[in-house]
Amino acid sequence: MSKRPAILHFHGYLADLLRRDEPGPDARGMVIYPVTRRASIKDIIEALGPPHTEIGRIEADGREVGFGHLLEPGEEVDLRPLAAPFNVLRPSLLRPEPLPRIAFAVDANAGQLATLLRTLGFDTAYDRTLDDTPLAELAAREGRIVLSKDRGLLKRSLVVFGCLIRTDKPHEQLRAILRLFDLRPPYHLFSRCLLCNVPLEPVPKAEIMHRLLPLTRQHYSDFHRCPSCDKIYWPGSHHDHMRERIEKICRDLFMDSAGSNTSPGPDKRNPPV
Ligand SMILES: [Zn+2]
Known part of the structure; x- marks a missing residue:
């Protein structure tokens, strides 16, 4: 007696990541999957195309399961992509x-x-x-x-x-x-070396004066140095340009939170309790 296949529904952009070869999913991301071996849902997902990192939630017959879940014949599985936040x-x-x-x-x-x-x-x-x-x-x-x-x-x-x-x-x-x-x-912003990823350290202007071009020497007084590669950074016009671009992105993304200090910054987040 042949076993009933499982039905996998790949939601959202996960449908775009499915392999398009035989037997092939339908346009809505539904895959009819013959359960011929004991395999974890993670292995099955990845064999069909999407990396496990893109999966945000798995439900087997309406019950949330982990990557180790073994697919059963006749099961109906919903796979949802990572979602913000x-x-x-x-x-x-x-x-x-x-x-x-x-x-x-x-x-x-x-x-x-x-x-x-x-x-x-x-x-x-x-x-x-x-x-x-x-x-x-x-x-x-x-x-x-x-x-x-x-x-x-x-x-x-x-x-x-x-x-x-x-x-x-x-x-x-x-x-x-x-x-x-x-x-x-x-x-x-501008707290890390763009080449090394190392946090920058403030450096007195007098100490690096001899390395500056005349106009930089004239117009800037705050300098930072990478302790790894020794590159010198100062807040030139590219800083303002970059700040504006970032502010615009944040306005678009987070609406009222751009420019406000209400949420924790990347290095200040508390670990989970
Ligand atoms: Zn560096």
Whole structure:
């Protein structure tokens, strides 16, 4: 006697991530799945296309289940994508070990996003020479959210928290990340080295005077230095430009909270209790 197939409903953008080869999902993200082996729902989801990092909730016959759930014949499963606000500092059924803080590991395919996140003050590991394996290991070891365009990287079991980057425009990528993880202002703008990710330290002007161009020497008095690479930073016109762009993004995303100091900044969030 043949077993009844399971029916999987991939909601939202998860439907766009389904493989389009045989037998193929229908246009609404429904997959009729013959249960021929004992497999976890996580393995089945990833074999069909979407990385586990994109899944926000799984319901089997209306009951919320974890990634280890074994699919049963005849079962009807709803798979919903990550939805904002996604709080990585709280445990959930899918991700019982929360992160202790907000920190990112950005893949080589999204370098400009890494620079933007560092500009806002977020701890962001980025090394474009790292392959998938060391990047996944780094994220696991240091508790970082992996941001990548590469589904293969996000399917690795070492990667617990991640987000698939689905646009090529860096400011759109930043907007998506701020929105998903609900990262509201105030930010610690210009507090990190854009090259090293290391927090900057103030440095007396007199100490670095000899390294400044005449106009910089004339017009600026506040300087910071990267203790790692020794690069010098000062609040030039690009700061105002960047601040305006960030304020606009926050106005669009968080409406009344842009510019207000009502919510905790990225480094001030309390760990879950
Ligand atoms: Zn540096």
